[in-house]
Amino acid sequence: MKVLYSIQTTGNGHLSRAKELIPHFERRFQVDLILSGPKTGIAFDLKPIKHYHGLTLFYTQNGKIDWLKCLLKNNLLRFIIELFRVPVRKYDLVINDYEPLTAWSCKIHKIPCFGLSNQWALWQKDYPERNSKNAWHLDLIKYLAPADHGYGFHYTIFSKKIYYPIIKKEIRDLRVSSGGGFLVYLPAYRLSKIKKVLQRFPDITFTVFSKEISHPFSHNKHHYQPIDAATFTSKLAAADGVISSAGFSTTSECLFLNKPLLVIPMKRHVEQTQNAHSLQRVGVRIFDEFSLQHVEAIQNWLYQPQAVSLPFENNLNKLVDQIALDYIKIKYNLESIKKGTNIFDQKEKELITSS
DSSP states (O other): OEEEEEEEOSSSHHHHHHHHHHHHHHTTSEEEEEEESSOOOOOOSSOOSEEEOOOOOOBOTBSBBOHHHHHHHSOHHHHHHHHHHSOGGGOSEEEEESOHHHHHHHHHHTOOEEEEEHHHHHTSTTOTTOOTTTHHHHHHHTTTSOOSEEEEEOSSOOSTTEEOOOOOHHHHTOOOOOOSOEEEEOTTBOHHHHHHHHTTOTTSOEEEEOTTOSSOEEETTEEEEOOOHHHHHHHHHHOSEEEEOOOHHHHHHHHHTTOOEEEOOOBTOHHHHHHHHHHHHTTOEEOSOOSGGGHHHHHHHHHSOOOOOOOOOOOHHHHHHHHHHHHHHHHHHHHHHHHTOOOTTSOHHHHHHTO
């Protein structure tokens, strides 16, 4: 059985999750990998057969999504051309981690496509934060990468198709300590904005990670680092607390490591807004922006950071087995409609063996 695994490269969470999952898929299927979005420095053991341009999000210096820039900077004609070039018809199944090209191509060519992302959890009818005010926002995000079937990741389990966040091996194997000061990772904020706020706390140790930094430098107790996975992980292990956006991967790792967490969600970002609501429900402190107007509240948190621990369990074999089983059920049910038979009464063991 041939499977295409497609990943959106905006943010590191999709990529980190795939690195953990792909080896489990390879034990059962023949797997190819496709990426779309901005180039990334994360390396895979499985080399991608193609990295498409796809779609990319752009932000203002104050941490908001710049929808006008997104519209102007993304080449929609190129996206449409790529849409018809992506080779989904060569595969029996597409596994889609919120990647728009293959999702829409599967829609056009009627190829089975299973969503596998934290975004997939947000548009489910039993999502706990769903209400009359945000329902249309949540329904809207599924159209970026639509999938008729799928599996979601969330901080809490609210249905049988929802799983805990996948925590990568490097984080699970960490020797956690403290005394390293506070880690700051706000990728949508300009470095100049972050500096203005941190200057109000000259006696507190901070390590800031930013894509604007090319070489490490320090100013008194404030240390500035370029984006580097190994350095980030080591600083996270020793951090006294983390100031972060509401990205699913980073916040999940902090909860797993029992690190105090202060979250500033990106504005106009549906997923991060919902992540922030869910995090607040379990006790994480949320601010609407990182600015001089919040200096007093930030100071209060810095001097009394509170940790929330959620010891997520990875059960990747169970997830991959469930995907295989669901694919077989769907495939043979479609065929049974034509033949006038029904195979849903077969044992799950027989279905898995037939894959």
